[in-house]
Amino acid sequence: MKTVYERADIVPLLAEIFRELGYEGATLSRITERTGIGKGSLYHFFPGGKEEMAGAVLADIDAWFEEAVYRPLRHDDARQAIAAMWTNVNDYFRSGRRICLVGAFALDDTRERFSAAIGDYFIRWIDALRSALMRAGCVEREAQTLAEEGVCGIQGALVLSRALADETVFSRSLETLAKRLETATR
Amino acid sequence: MKTVYERADIVPLLAEIFRELGYEGATLSRITERTGIGKGSLYHFFPGGKEEMAGAVLADIDAWFEEAVYRPLRHDDARQAIAAMWTNVNDYFRSGRRICLVGAFALDDTRERFSAAIGDYFIRWIDALRSALMRAGCVEREAQTLAEEGVCGIQGALVLSRALADETVFSRSLETLAKRLETATR
DNA sequence: TTCTTACTTTACCGAACGGTACACATTTTG
DNA sequence: CAAAATGTGTACCGTTCGGTAAAGTAAGAA
Numbered sequence: 001m002k003t004v005y006e007r008a009d010i011v012p013l014l015a016e017i018f019r020e021l022g023y024e025g026a027t028l029s030r031i032t033e034r035t036g037i038g039k040g041s042l043y044h045f046f047p048g049g050k051e052e053m054a055g056a057v058l059a060d061i062d063a064w065f066e067e068a069v070y071r072p073l074r075h076d077d078a079r080q081a082i083a084a085m086w087t088n089v090n091d092y093f094r095s096g097r098r099i100c101l102v103g104a105f106a107l108d109d110t111r112e113r114f115s116a117a118i119g120d121y122f123i124r125w126i127d128a129l130r131s132a133l134m135r136a137g138c139v140e141r142e143a144q145t146l147a148e149e150g151v152c153g154i155q156g157a158l159v160l161s162r163a164l165a166d167e168t169v170f171s172r173s174l175e176t177l178a179k180r181l182e183t184a185t186r
Numbered sequence: 187m188k189t190v191y192e193r194a195d196i197v198p199l200l201a202e203i204f205r206e207l208g209y210e211g212a213t214l215s216r217i218t219e220r221t222g223i224g225k226g227s228l229y230h231f232f233p234g235g236k237e238e239m240a241g242a243v244l245a246d247i248d249a250w251f252e253e254a255v256y257r258p259l260r261h262d263d264a265r266q267a268i269a270a271m272w273t274n275v276n277d278y279f280r281s282g283r284r285i286c287l288v289g290a291f292a293l294d295d296t297r298e299r300f301s302a303a304i305g306d307y308f309i310r311w312i313d314a315l316r317s318a319l320m321r322a323g324c325v326e327r328e329a330q331t332l333a334e335e336g337v338c339g340i341q342g343a344l345v346l347s348r349a350l351a352d353e354t355v356f357s358r359s360l361e362t363l364a365k366r367l368e369t370a371t372r
Numbered sequence: 373t374t375c376t377t378a379c380t381t382t383a384c385c386g387a388a389c390g391g392t393a394c395a396c397a398t399t400t401t402g
Numbered sequence: 403c404a405a406a407a408t409g410t411g412t413a414c415c416g417t418t419c420g421g422t423a424a425a426g427t428a429a430g431a432a
Binding site: 019020021022023024025099102103104106107108109110111115118119121122123145148149151152153154155156157158159160162163164165169172173176 | 207285288290294297305334339340343344345346349350355359
């Protein structure tokens with residue numbers, strides 16, 4: 001009996017481990033323990049070791065957001081895309097039970113390793129949201145502020161809901177943010 | 187030549203190290219390297235090891251906020267205390283260059299070690315802010331929402347300003363939040 | 373001055389760390 | 403079928419991990 005993986009199967013498993021344990025806390029032994037994938041396999045797919053694993057996870061996350069959130073915000077119907085963002089984000093972060101790995105990496109020294117990917121993720125999120133807000137009728141200056149506020153509020157809600165171990169905080173914060181953006185675009 | 191410390195001198199040094207490296211990233215060797223304090227001394231003051239060190243740091247942070255932020259919010263002139271909160275918070279977090287250790291601990295597995303202290307810190311912050319908002323004229327329901335929004339926004343601003351390596355984001359977010367609370371209390 | 377207390381230094385422990393080497397098993401390909 | 407490519411398991415490397423033990427040093431109390 002032998003289980004055979006491919007890279008694409010492993011990345012999501014790694015993502016959850018980095019989320020739960022952080023970059024430093026995610027040791028190779030804990031990774032093999034939780035995934036059942038031995039070191040040999042891991043280094044076969046990620047010759048660059050832990051840093052390459054985390055890099056792959058960040059790229060995977062980025063790709064998901066690009067397709068599910070940023071692109072609609074840039075090109076689809078503005079109001080509809082913004083509404084979809086809130087529900088997608090609420091689902092993705094499992095009502096606050098799941099954290100934003102990019103945000104978590106930004107907080108400590110791990111940022112230095114991945115500063116480009118981290119900066120990009122947020123820049124593009126804010127830009128895409130600003131674009132949608134402007135198409136929905138905001139002037140640029142207000143759209144920029146609101147976009148920053150939205151992304152900022154999501155990150156804060158993740159911290160707070162986990163700190164209080166209360167997932168209602170997350171969904172509630174999202175609703176408040178959604179209302180604020182709605183009233184500003186009509 | 188022999189440098190002699192006492193516990194109170196060490197805690198702030200530890201705080202900065204935990205902030206920069208996180209709980210798992212802050213290894214004993216990195217602590218001794220950055221502080222110049224040997225393992226022997228550290229274990230003399232903190233027999234419980236790294237966990238006791240981090241606990242002492244959290245208690246120290248909590249005490250500072252209690253005195254500089256929460257108590258004024260509960261007992262002093264409401265509007266004045268809220269205004270003082272924004273400037274104190276902006277100074278404390280050095281315009282976003284310094285992170286909130288409590289928030290950072292909340293994001294990963296470290297939360298499990300310190301859940302009580304982490305929960306307390308935020309609960310008391312929100313409660314104190316709500317109290318001030320109510321004295322400034324908000325009804326309870328609105329005060330609760332605004333208080334959550336304020337604390338939430340601060341945490342998000344820390345994540346975002348570090349992710350973008352742009353400290354103007356932090357101060358700007360704080361101003362936006364301050365304005366929102368002001369308009370709601372008049 | 374001597375004793376005690378408080379603190380530091382150094383050497384050390386077993387376990388776990390990230391990473392490597394390579395034989396081995398399994399598919400895929402020709 | 404055989405051969406090549408792909409993926410896995412295991413043993414091992416030197417280093418660093420958190421933590422301990424105890425000798426040594428300085429300062430205050432008796």
